[in-house]
Amino acid sequence: MRRPAEDIVAVLVAAGLGVAGQTVFSGQPTDIAEAPPIEVFVFSSGGVQMPYMGSGDSLKSPRLRAQVRSRTYLAGELHANEIAALIDGHPSPGYAGWRADLPIPMPKDGLGRFRWSIPILVQYTE
Amino acid sequence: MMKISLDSSAVARRLKKIQSTAPRAVHGAMLSLADEVMDEAQKRVPRDTEALAKSRFVESGDGYVLLGYSASYALAVHEEPSSARATGEAFWLENALDSIANGGARKIALSATRHLMTGMGQKSSKYEGGT
Numbered sequence: 001m002r003r004p005a006e007d008i009v010a011v012l013v014a015a016g017l018g019v020a021g022q023t024v025f026s027g028q029p030t031d032i033a034e035a036p037p038i039e040v041f042v043f044s045s046g047g048v049q050m051p052y053m054g055s056g057d058s059l060k061s062p063r064l065r066a067q068v069r070s071r072t073y074l075a076g077e078l079h080a081n082e083i084a085a086l087i088d089g090h091p092s093p094g095y096a097g098w099r100a101d102l103p104i105p106m107p108k109d110g111l112g113r114f115r116w117s118i119p120i121l122v123q124y125t126e
Numbered sequence: 127m128m129k130i131s132l133d134s135s136a137v138a139r140r141l142k143k144i145q146s147t148a149p150r151a152v153h154g155a156m157l158s159l160a161d162e163v164m165d166e167a168q169k170r171v172p173r174d175t176e177a178l179a180k181s182r183f184v185e186s187g188d189g190y191v192l193l194g195y196s197a198s199y200a201l202a203v204h205e206e207p208s209s210a211r212a213t214g215e216a217f218w219l220e221n222a223l224d225s226i227a228n229g230g231a232r233k234i235a236l237s238a239t240r241h242l243m244t245g246m247g248q249k250s251s252k253y254e255g256g257t
Contacts, residue, residue: 028207043207045217048224063220065207107202117205119220 002094004062004122005042008087012040012066015086017079029067031111038070038079047121057125059096066118068103073114077103080116087120096123147242149189154248155237156191159227160184164193164253167222171195172203172214184251193253194219 005026018024018040029041047062066083070076080103087100103116164184171179181197194200207216215221227233241248 045207046221046224048228050228063217063224065205065217067207104201104205106205107199 002060002124002126004064004095004124005044007092007095008042008064008066008098008120008122011086011090011092012042012083017083017086029069029109035069037072038068038075040079040083041067041069042120043067045119052125055125059123059125061121061123064120064122066100066120067106068116068118069109070114076114076116080118084118087118092122094124096125098122144242148238151238151241152234153186153189153191154241155234157184157186157248157251158237159233160186160191160193161248161251161253163219163222163226164251166226167193167219170215170218170222172211172218174212178203182253184253186251186254191251193251 003026009020009024009026012018012024013020018038023036023038024040024042026042028043029039032039043065045063045065047060049058049060052059066080066087068076068080068083070079084100084103087098090098092098099121101119103118106115106117109115161184164182168179168182171182173179178195178197178200181195181200182193183196184191184193186192195204197203204217204219
């Protein structure tokens, strides 16, 4: 069984865009004691599956979000754009494809941190 | 002698008629699907007040149908994953689209074919004009 959020986190870490469990997380945003300046949370947001033509497999199209949270606007925006550019079209073994939209600016959180939401769609058969 | 004559003129006339009516039939099918998606989205949209739900819209023009929410904060609410919502859900429009339009191209093709056969198709969305 594939775990797209974990796979995306692994790609971000391999590209030097964070450290797993310290600045890049698989799961919805949570408040962390002594949070780093920039954090990324990758989590599932929905999606569909349908029968895959000509086989007993299903074509699964989960949707995910990568949410970037940053103390400063410029660093966060740059980081969000780098993530979207890396994920969009990334050649990932076992997947039919990864697609990422441009980061969507979100309102600041309760601690005044800037946030961006990056919609991601992946496809695979299983 | 025995002969069979094949005349393609009737087929040509039928094809010409389809050529002129198909775009309208496809457009009607897209409107029908958009209304179904919006019906589902309205069941899922957060309703802290009714303002967001009331900002729904379906617009259509030559070859396109556009649906969404016009409230300035709609996108921010849509993208907020907080599970502490009193009503509705995050990503409601996207989830409605996935729920209703799964296999959307096939649905549009079937609906358009039905419209072509009957000569009747949906001409506008029930949500057009903000109603």
